[in-house]
Amino acid sequence: MRQFTAVVNPTAGGSTGAAALIALARLLREAGADLRTEYSRSLVHAGELARTAGEQGRVVLAVGGDGIAGCVGGALSGTGATLGLVPAGRGNDFARALGLPTEPGALARVLLTGEPRDVDTVEVTSAVHDRTVVLGSVYAGVDALANRHANRSRLLRGAASYYAGGLRAVASWRAARYRVTVDGVEHAHTGYTVVAANSGYYGSGRLIAPDARVDDGLLDVVMIEEAPRRLFFALMKELETGAHVHRPQVTVLRGREVRIEADREVPYGTDGEVEAVLPVTARVLPGALRVLG
Structure with a gap:
């Protein structure tokens, strides 16, 4: 029987994450599984908790949204430890890409009996962040600005917060001139955004890269040009x-x-959390993470 350590996001998941874990925890323990719960003080602390649990041979459950999924998954990338996701955040886009259920009974069955699969992760480097490993995507432009607005929203949640944030960001956006280098080949681009996607979804269910696959060893680079x-x-x-x-x-x-x-100074984001400005480099790490789903 598997042993689990649940790492709960103290902010984005908050009480929602704790509530989602309560129902799941009962089912896991009734099935005979060992479950420990850790409440992290920050996303950095969440990564430390994940690595410690992984070194002990435990399955690490990231409880919350894409921020903690990316943080915990990034911490486990390349270690051989196994990640499980408990979707309980604003976006849950990587869980969506894996096709994970949200109903506690169905999710418990995946975590208890599902076979781990190898998926790709993304190494992100910039002047601000020396090296970060994330799961979903790197997006640079109006969507990063929209995500910033969504994360700061106190009145709206989920897709509604992203849509409202998008409207606010587009209203003030002016097209940027990008230089996008893909495997050594430069491409000039003027427009709204550039997205390097491992997962097809971002922004709470928006299918930015419909052909992206989390296990194909490639990033789908989506560039949206200047338009009315x-x-x-x-x-x-x-x-x-x-x-x-x-x-x-x-x-x-x-x-x-x-x-x-x-x-010019253009913001970029990763997995709904990291906020910085260009330039940035994203490199796929093929099959670097074991995940249940």
């Missing part, structure tokens, strides 16, 4: 299904290493 705001709002709606990739204003490339630079 009216057209961009239509494109935002198409993110629900991934139909935006068929528009001429959207270019999709694929590669193992992506460097994103810009002609």
Whole structure:
């Protein structure tokens, strides 16, 4: 029987994360599993707790949203330890990419009997963050600004907070001139954003890269060009299904290493948490993480 250590996000998950864990914990313990719970003081502390539990041979459960999933998964990347996700945050996009259920009974069955699979992670380096490993994507542009607004929202949650944050960000955005280098080949790009995606989803269920796979050893690089705001709002709606990739204003490339630079200070984010400014380099780490799902 598996042994679990649950690392609970103290902020984004908060009481929601604790509530999600209560129902799941009862099912795991009734099945005979050992479960310990750790409440982290910060995302950095969450990573430390995850590494310690992984070294003890325990399955580490990241309880919360994409921020703690990325932090815990990044800490376990390359260690051989196994990650389990308990989706209880604002976005839950990496759990969505894995097809994980949210209903406690179904999730408990995955955690108790599911076979671990190897998935890719993403090594992120910049002048601000020497080295960070994340799970989902690196996004640089209006979406990073929108995510900042969403994270600071006190009135809205989930998709609504991202949509409101997107409207606010687009209203003030002016197109940036990017230099995007994919596996050594430079591409000039003027527009709204550049996304280097390991997972197809970001922004609470928006399908930014519909062909991205978490285990193919590649990043899907989605570039959205400058366009009238009216057209961009239509494109935002198409993110629900991934139909935006068929528009001429959207270019999709694929590669193992992506460097994103810009002609001015452009924000970027990763897994809904890290906030910094370009330039940034993202490199895929194939099969670096074992995950239940």
